[in-house]
Structures are given as C-alpha cells and as structure tokens.
Amino acid sequence: MPLKKKIEELKKMREAVQMGGGEKAIEKQMAMGKMTARERILSILDKDSFTEYDLFVQHVARDFDMENKVLHGDGVIIGTGTMDGDPVCIFAQDFTVAGGSLGLMHARKITKIMDHALKMRVPLIGINDSGGARIQEGVNSLAGYGEIFFRNTLSSGVIPQISVILGPCAGGAVYSPALTDFVFVVENISKMFITGPEVIKTVLGEEISMEDLGGARVHSEITGNAHFYAESEAQCFNQIKKLVSMLPRSNDSKPKLQKPKPPKSKYNIEEIVPGDPKQPYDIRDVIKALVDDSDFVEVQELWAQNMVIGFGRINGLPCGFVCNQPLVLAGVLDVDSSDKAARFIRYCDAFNIPIVTLVDLPGYLPGVDQEHAGVIRHGAKVLYAYSEATVPKLTLIIRKAYGGGYIAMGSRHLRADFVFAWPGAEVAVMGPEGAANIIFRKEISSAEDPEAMRKLKVKEYREKFANPYVAAAKGYVDSVIEPSETRKMLIHAIDVAKDKAISGPKKKHGVPPF
Numbered sequence: 111m112p113l114k115k116k117i118e119e120l121k122k123m124r125e126a127v128q129m130g131g132g133e134k135a136i137e138k139q140m141a142m143g144k145m146t147a148r149e150r151i152l153s154i155l156d157k158d159s160f161t162e163y164d165l166f167v168q169h170v171a172r173d174f175d176m177e178n179k180v181l182h183g184d185g186v187i188i189g190t191g192t193m194d195g196d197p198v199c200i201f202a203q204d205f206t207v208a209g210g211s212l213g214l215m216h217a218r219k220i221t222k223i224m225d226h227a228l229k230m231r232v233p234l235i236g237i238n239d240s241g242g243a244r245i246q247e248g249v250n251s252l253a254g255y256g257e258i259f260f261r262n263t264l265s266s267g268v269i270p271q272i273s274v275i276l277g278p279c280a281g282g283a284v285y286s287p288a289l290t291d292f293v294f295v296v297e298n299i300s301k302m303f304i305t306g307p308e309v310i311k312t313v314l315g316e317e318i319s320m321e322d323l324g325g326a327r328v329h330s331e332i333t334g335n336a337h338f339y340a341e342s343e344a345q346c347f348n349q350i351k352k353l354v355s356m357l358p359r360s361n362d363s364k365p366k367l368q369k370p371k372p373p374k375s376k377y378n379i380e381e382i383v384p385g386d387p388k389q390p391y392d393i394r395d396v397i398k399a400l401v402d403d404s405d406f407v408e409v410q411e412l413w414a415q416n417m418v419i420g421f422g423r424i425n426g427l428p429c430g431f432v433c434n435q436p437l438v439l440a441g442v443l444d445v446d447s448s449d450k451a452a453r454f455i456r457y458c459d460a461f462n463i464p465i466v467t468l469v470d471l472p473g474y475l476p477g478v479d480q481e482h483a484g485v486i487r488h489g490a491k492v493l494y495a496y497s498e499a500t501v502p503k504l505t506l507i508i509r510k511a512y513g514g515g516y517i518a519m520g521s522r523h524l525r526a527d528f529v530f531a532w533p534g535a536e537v538a539v540m541g542p543e544g545a546a547n548i549i550f551r552k553e554i555s556s557a558e559d560p561e562a563m564r565k566l567k568v569k570e571y572r573e574k575f576a577n578p579y580v581a582a583a584k585g586y587v588d589s590v591i592e593p594s595e596t597r598k599m600l601i602h603a604i605d606v607a608k609d610k611a612i613s614g615p616k617k618k619h620g621v622p623p624f
C-alpha cells in the first residue's frame with residue numbers, strides 16, 4: 111500500500127477512536143451538561159498544544175464477553191501540552207467509553223503519563239469522570255488504582271498535582287484526587303463518595319441523593335475535599351489556569367515571576383481595619399491591599415471560612431497567604447481551620463513559596479465539641495507545619511494575637527523570619543476582658559460598683575499588656591509599622607529572605623500529628 115494511502119488510513123482510524131463511545135454516548139454526555147473528555151483537555155491547554163499518546167491502546171479483558179468489545183482508547187485520553195507556554199501532562203477519563211471505568215490498560219495509560227510528569231518535573235492534571243473500577247476486570251482494576259495512588263504519593267511535593275472532578279468519582283477512585291494537591295469541582299456535575307446512595311439505602315436504610323451525599327457544594331463547604339468550586343466547566347478551567355500561573359513547574363523550578371503591579375487603589379489599607387477590636391472586617395480586603403493588582407487566588411474559599419488561604423504576588427513573586435478571617439467566628443483556630451492552614455503551609459514549603467501570615471484572632475475555639483473533635487491533635491498541625499517550614503516566613507499582627515493563637519500563627523518562636531505589628535495590635539495571653547475578670551476578681555467583686563471597677567481594670571490591662579510594644583521590647587516583634595508601610599516592608603523582607611538557607615537535624619522524616 112502506498113504511504114499516502116496508509117496516511118489516509120491512519121487519519122480514519124484516528125477519527126474513529128477520537129469519537130470515543132460514539133455519537134449516542136456523546137449526546138448523552140452533552141445532555142448531562144458535560145463536555146467530552148477531548149473538549150475538556152483542549153479547553154484547558156494552550157491552543158494547538160495538545161499531543162496525544164496511546165490513542166490505539168486496547169483493553170485486555172477476556173471475561174464477560176469483553177473479548178468482543180472494542181473500547182476506544184480504553185476510556186481515557188492522555189497526553190502533554192502547554193498552559194501559558196509551560197509544559198504540563200494531562201489525562202481525561204472518557205465517560206462515553208464504558209463509563210470511563212478503570213481497567214488494566216486504562217490504568218496503565220494514566221500511570222504512563224504520571225511517570226512522564228514526575229520524570230520531566232512538570233505539573234499533572236487529571237480529569238476524573240468514571241464509574242470506578244471496571245467490574246469485568248476484577249482485581250486488575252484494583253491493581254490499577256493502587257499503582258495510581260502510589261505514584262500520587264511519590265509525586266507529592268515534587269510536582270503540582272491537580273484533580274478535576276467532572277462526573278462520578280466513586281469508591282476507592284476518590285483516593286487519587288484526595289492524594290493530590292488541589293481538587294476542582296463543578297456544580298451539578300461533580301460527584302464524589304466512597305459508597306453510593308444504593309449501598310447506603312441497602313446497608314443503612316437511608317435515602318439520599320447523589321448531590322446531597324457528595325456533590326460539588328458538599329465537598330466545597332462541608333468536607334473540605336474540594337479546593338475550588340465552579341458553576342460551570344468553563345469557569346472551572348479558568349480557575350485551573352489561574353492557579354497554575356501561580357505555581358512553579360516543580361519543587362526545583364524557579365517561581366513564575368510577573369511584572370510587579372501595585373494593588374488597586376480601591377483597597378485603601380488605612381481604612382479597612384476598624385479601631386474597635388470587636389468590629390469585624392474582611393481580611394481579604396487587607397490581602398488585596400497588599401498583593402500585586404489586588405489579584406488573590408483563594409483556595410478552599412467555602413470551607414472553614416474563619417481561615418483564609420491562597421496565593422497572591424508581592425512585587426511579582428507568588429506568595430502563600432495564611433490569614434485569620436475576623437468576619438467568621440472572629441477568625442478563631444478550630445479543627446477545620448487548623449487542617450486548612452497546616453496543609454497549605456506544607457504545600458507552600460514544599461514548592462518554595464514564601465508564606466505571609468496575617469494575624470487577628472482571639473485564639474483556639476473553646477468548647478466540648480471542639481475538644482471532642484480533636485482540636486488538640488488538629489491544632490498541633492499548625493504548630494508543626496510552621497515550625498517545619500523553611501521557606502521565608504513573614505508575619506504581620508494586625509489586631510488580636512491572644513494566647514495559643516499568637517504562638518500558632520507564624521510567631522517568632524516558630525521561627526518566623528520577620529514579624530511586623532500594626533500599632534493597634536494586642537499581643538497578650540488572653541483578651542483584656544477575660545484577663546481582668548481572672549486576675550482582678552477580688553478587686554472587682556469587693557468594689558462598691560463592680561461593673562465600673564471591671565471596666566477600669568480591663569482598661570488598665572489593655573493599656574499595660576494588650577499592645578504590640580511589650581512583645582516589641584522583647585524582640586518578638588521586629589517592627590511596629592504603620593499600615594501604609596506594610597507592602598514596602600513585605601517587599602523588602604521577601605527580597606532579603608529569598609535565598610534563605612537553613613537545615614534541621616538529620617532525620618528520615620518527622621511524625622506530624624496527621
């Protein structure tokens with residue numbers, strides 16, 4: 111056969127395989143409001159940059175009449191491409207082919223692209239849309255998942271790993287996304303659960319919809335499994351692009367610098383924080399008053415909202431922000447916000463991203479619920495993560511920094527490199543009200559007018575201890591600064607600390623309070 115004909119034949123074969131499960135299955139996919147696997151990849155990557163591999167891979171199942179079935183691409187598309195010019199590896203499960211179920215060859219395609227990503231030190235993006243382990247392939251499917259989990263763990267802290275849930279992700283399949291760095295979900299489309307509604311009904315006799323069990327909102331607001339929530343696939347893909355623009359290619363790559371831009375003038379740093387320490391404000395306004403172009407990529411925006419985490423640039427360099435949110439529960443540390451902060455701190459540390467901590471909290475949340483939910487164990491994660499992190503650590507105390515909260519939120523004692531405080535900062539063992547009630551109990555109860563005495567003692571305590579100068583006098587705070595000086599101080603501190611090099615005692619690894 112002449113080469114020209116062979117080329118024609120190749121084109122036809124490609125076209126056929128690229129139709130996945132065929133027109134009917136594609137129509138069904140679209141009727142569910144979902145893009146096809148190929149459309150998804152092309153929407154995420156730069157135009158004309160996608161190169162596909164293993165297009166002609168076929169399954170090897172021989173039971174349950176599988177030998178007579180052709181599964182195009184074995185239900186998954188893999189390849190490489192670029193995002194904003196930077197290379198990435200990507201895979202997308204194709205639900206139109208046997209429900210995107212994972213058999214031996216399907217898993218081998220995924221593990222091949224995972225191996226490439228780790229070897230080439232580039233980010234990995236995985237799009238999940240699958241009925242889970244391919245039932246006909248038995249233990250080979252389970253082996254496939256195990257091989258994926260192992261590689262997720264091996265790549266952790268080396269390359270950014272992003273999971274996009276764009277369909278069902280059920281059973282053990284959920285553990286690959288859970289092992290990756292960032293999970294993206296989309297309203298009405300994403301479904302993640304270990305045991306589905308059918309099993310729950312059979313075992314527990316309870317009826318629940320897939321959406322209520324493990325939909326996008328559930329994982330964004332309640333479980334914290336998802337890091338980014340979108341209302342459409344298009345919005346989700348924009349979020350992925352934005353996040354990737356902030357991340358280095360790998361743990362030994364240079365950060366993606368951009369031309370520095372000042373924050374937008376509508377965020378006036380002098381007017382955001384109320385003088386009255388009881389008045390709430392949105393910490394995100396302070397972040398936006400500090401970062402380039404007021405551009406802040408918030409992570410886990412809808413979960414544990416008393417803690418705000420995310421990425422923003424300071425003078426062109428991507429930084430990780432870990433901030434108490436006075437707008438929600440006064441910004442306390444509790445079980446979930448501790449987990450949220452600790453994991454993010456470890457992420458930034460793994461990828462050499464400087465950490466900026468903004469402090470305004472009354473401490474750890476008291477109460478039986480929190481104690482029994484393990485606030486000791488979870489709270490310890492924050493201490494561990496800050497202490498362990500060797501990237502530049504800059505801390506700004508805005509207002510309250512009481513008790514354990516003061517220590518935990520990137521204090522000097524956990525080796526912050528620079529600690530700044532605004533003049534309204536209150537660094538103390540506890541809030542003035544609580545403190546005065548305890549240490550002046552006798553004076554207050556024996557006074558002619560106990561309430562007036564209490565107020566006097568609170569005032570006395572606040573003036574003496576609840577200010578930044580006691581901590582500054584000990585060198586625990588390096589500089590008390592005006593709000594308007596903050597960005598300049600951060601820029602300088604990052605510049606000074608950018609080649610920071612420290613090492614701890616030799617060990618295989620620590621044992622964090624996971």
Ligand code: HXC
Pocket residue numbers: 207208209210211240241242243244245246252255256278280281282283
């Ligand atoms: C083989 C599967 C499949 C699977 C779906 N299909 N899941 N084939 N193995 N796990 C096939 C269907 O037979 C069907 O084929 C096609 O994919 C589309 O599926 P539908 O059921 O028609 O789609 P839909 O109605 O949208 O329902 C989607 C679904 C449902 C909710 C995901 O298919 C479902 O419940 N599947 C089984 C989920 C499950 O229990 N998976 C195993 C989990 S255990 P045809 O030929 O008719 O088009 C697991 C263990 C992993 O994953 C452990 C790792 C540690």
